[in-house]
Amino acid sequence: xxxxxxxxxxxxxxxxxxxxxxxxxxxxxxxxxxxxxxxxxxxxxxxxxxxxxxxxxxxxxxxxxxxxxxxxxxxxxxxxxxxxxxxxxxxxxxxxxxxxxxxxxxxxxxxxxxxxxxxxxxxxxxxxxxxxxxxxxxxxxxxxxxxxxxxxxxxxxxxxxxxxxxxxxxxxxxxxxxxxxxxxxxxxxxxxxxxxxxxxxxxxxxxxxxxxxxxxxxxxxxxxxxxxxxxxxxxxxxxxxxxxxxxxxxxxxxxxxxxxxxxxxxxxxxxxxxxxxxxxxxxxxxxxxxxxxxxxxxxxxxxxxxxxxxxxxxxxxxxxxxxxxxxxxxxxxxxxxxxxxxxxxxxxxxxxxxxxxxxxxxxxxxxxxxxxxxxxxxxxxxxxxxxxxxxxxxxxxxxxxxxxxxxxxxxxxxxxxxxxxxxxxxxxxxxxxxxx
Numbered sequence: 001x002x003x004x005x006x007x008x009x010x011x012x013x014x015x016x017x018x019x020x021x022x023x024x025x026x027x028x029x030x031x032x033x034x035x036x037x038x039x040x041x042x043x044x045x046x047x048x049x050x051x052x053x054x055x056x057x058x059x060x061x062x063x064x065x066x067x068x069x070x071x072x073x074x075x076x077x078x079x080x081x082x083x084x085x086x087x088x089x090x091x092x093x094x095x096x097x098x099x100x101x102x103x104x105x106x107x108x109x110x111x112x113x114x115x116x117x118x119x120x121x122x123x124x125x126x127x128x129x130x131x132x133x134x135x136x137x138x139x140x141x142x143x144x145x146x147x148x149x150x151x152x153x154x155x156x157x158x159x160x161x162x163x164x165x166x167x168x169x170x171x172x173x174x175x176x177x178x179x180x181x182x183x184x185x186x187x188x189x190x191x192x193x194x195x196x197x198x199x200x201x202x203x204x205x206x207x208x209x210x211x212x213x214x215x216x217x218x219x220x221x222x223x224x225x226x227x228x229x230x231x232x233x234x235x236x237x238x239x240x241x242x243x244x245x246x247x248x249x250x251x252x253x254x255x256x257x258x259x260x261x262x263x264x265x266x267x268x269x270x271x272x273x274x275x276x277x278x279x280x281x282x283x284x285x286x287x288x289x290x291x292x293x294x295x296x297x298x299x300x301x302x303x304x305x306x307x308x309x310x311x312x313x314x315x316x317x318x319x320x321x322x323x324x325x326x327x328x329x330x331x332x333x334x335x336x337x338x339x340x341x342x343x344x345x346x347x348x349x350x351x352x353x354x355x356x357x358x359x360x361x362x363x364x365x366x367x368x369x370x371x372x373x374x375x376x377x378x379x380x381x382x383x384x385x386x387x388x389x390x391x392x393x394x395x396x397x398x399x400x401x402x403x404x405x406x407x408x409x410x411x412x413x414x415x416x417x418x419x420x421x422x423x424x425x426x427x428x429x430x431x432x433x434x435x436x
Contacts, residue, residue: 001029002073005039007064008140009057010047012196012232014079015140016149018045021078021108023136028109032138036067041074041112045105046081048166050333057081058093065095074098074115078105083166086124098123102167103130128153128168133177143189144382144417145400150178150216151197156235158262159273159339160304160332163198170199172207179219182226191417192228192382193220194399200231201238211238214246221252227419228382230399232258237275239284248291254396256295257288258326264318265311268304271343278318285322295397297326302359303352304332305343312355319362325370326403327363331356364429371404371427379434381406381422383414393420395432410436 004025008018021043022032033039042064046057058081065075076098077089083101090099097115100107101124114121130152139146153168154161182193197203204212213231220229229252236259247253263269266277288294300315319327331352334341379395384405386392391408398404408414408422422434 001031002040003033003038004030004041004043005033005036006043006045006140007036007060008045009060010045010049010053010080012147012194013149013152013198014045014047016137016147016196017079017102017105017132018043019137019140020132020135021045021105022138022140024106024108026138027136036064037071039067039072041076042067042072043076043078043108046077046079048079048081048084049163050330050335052333054081061089061093061096065093068095074112076100076108076111076115078102078108080163080166083124083127084162086122090120090122097121101125101127103127106130106132106135127166128171130168131171131173133173133181137181139185139188139190141400142384142416145192145194146185146190147196148178148182148185148193148220149173149196150200150203150213154198155202156199156275157273157339159271159343160301160335162335162338165337167198170202170206172197172202172204172212174207175204175212175216175219178216179223182220183223186223186226189417191226191419192230193226194230194232196232199233199235199238201234201240201243205238211240211243213238214240214242217243217246217250217253221250226252228396229253230256232399234259235275236261236281236284239288241287244287244291247288255291255293256297256396256399258297258399259284261298262301263304263311263315264300265314268307268311268315271306271340272301272304273339293396295325297328297399297403298324299328299330300359301330301332302355303347305334305340305346307332307347316359316362319359319366323366323370324363325367325397327359327366328402329356329359329363367404368427368429371429371432374424374432375427377424379406379422379424379432380419381408381434383408383416383418383420385416386414395422404430404432406432406434408434408436412436 047053078100098121103126155170426433
């Protein structure tokens with residue numbers, strides 16, 4: 001049987017789709033390999049969200065395509081870029097043998113078989129009807145944490161965002177299916193479940209007629225041997241008092257919430273067609289900060305069309321005032337087929353970059369001051385690796401791959417995925433240093 005390699009680009013939702021393709025391929029007898037030089041078939045799960053992600057996806061396809069001069073026989077693109085530019089990709093990238101849309105990856109085995117018969121394959125059209133809740137799955141994350149996708153698609157109409165066109169309308173997975181998948185993950189050693197969707201807080205609205213994330217969290221927390229539940233992509237307009245109470249009182253839910261706010265100025269939020277305004281955002285932050293030890297992570301966009309200097313200053317002052325624990329900034333990416341594409345005036349790249357740098361420098365200072373307050377504190381840390389004579393890991397305050405790291409000095413041998421108590425001795429802009 002052939003060796004298959006999978007390269008997963010973009011967000012954690014793509015990671016889960018890749019893991020389900022690995023599950024299907026493994027079940028069929030294909031051997032999954034980590035080194036692309038050992039692969040007969042390579043699948044690139046692409047991202048097409050913003051300009052930089054599209055560029056990375058295309059560059060990866062071209063780079064991997066060069067391996068066809070050696071061992072590689074079949075190259076397939078799946079994911080958001082494939083859904084968005086399905087016709088162009090097959091025409092303009094001759095190294096590709098097949099292009100598969102976001103809702104069609106369960107057809108991966110059939111597609112490979114068609115390619116082997118000498119066909120170029122384009123498989124798409126199921127973005128709105130994908131139900132992947134019963135597919136086999138092999139985790140690609142380290143064994144102690146895994147992503148749990150609770151819904152697919154999005155019903156928000158943000159003017160800068162292409163995702164609803166690529167992933168379809170919002171579709172929640174049934175509670176029993178999610179719990180069953182979570183139980184299976186935990187029985188295989190997962191200690192931290194990270195809940196993801198395009199919009200996690202809308203969970204259940206389509207299936208049950210009401211917001212069901214609090215109930216889902218309750219059900220998941222009943223799983224034995226599960227240590228942490230973390231929530232990503234929580235849209236502010238659906239963060240209810242019930243959800244805040246569940247986070248506050250449920251010991252398995254880490255006191256951490258990722259809320260993509262995108263802006264703080266009401267005029268900009270209106271042009272973005274966001275469903276919240278400054279007052280709602282401030283109310284949510286106030287309520288969440290009443291939870292002891294609560295960490296709020298957010299992202300903002302600078303340089304949205306016609307963002308004035310005053311509107312930008314308003315955002316900067318808001319960030320300085322609210323002092324978010326974790327913060328990411330994007331420069332606005334002009335995407336065709338979105339409403340904001342034709343909005344005028346578009347902001348010059350140089351101004352976007354200047355605003356980006358200013359906010360990142362401001363956040364650096366906020367992060368340093370907040371980290372300093374952790375000196376002398378004991379934190380529970382999950383061990384993730386060892387390098388340069390230090391073990392390193394994450395506390396409850398940090399999601400994998402996007403947040404801070406805790407470095408640990410010790411002569412003791414520690415195991416990857418083990419939880420240890422660490423006394424913090426020093427702090428930097430984005431990392432902490434401690435000892436057992």
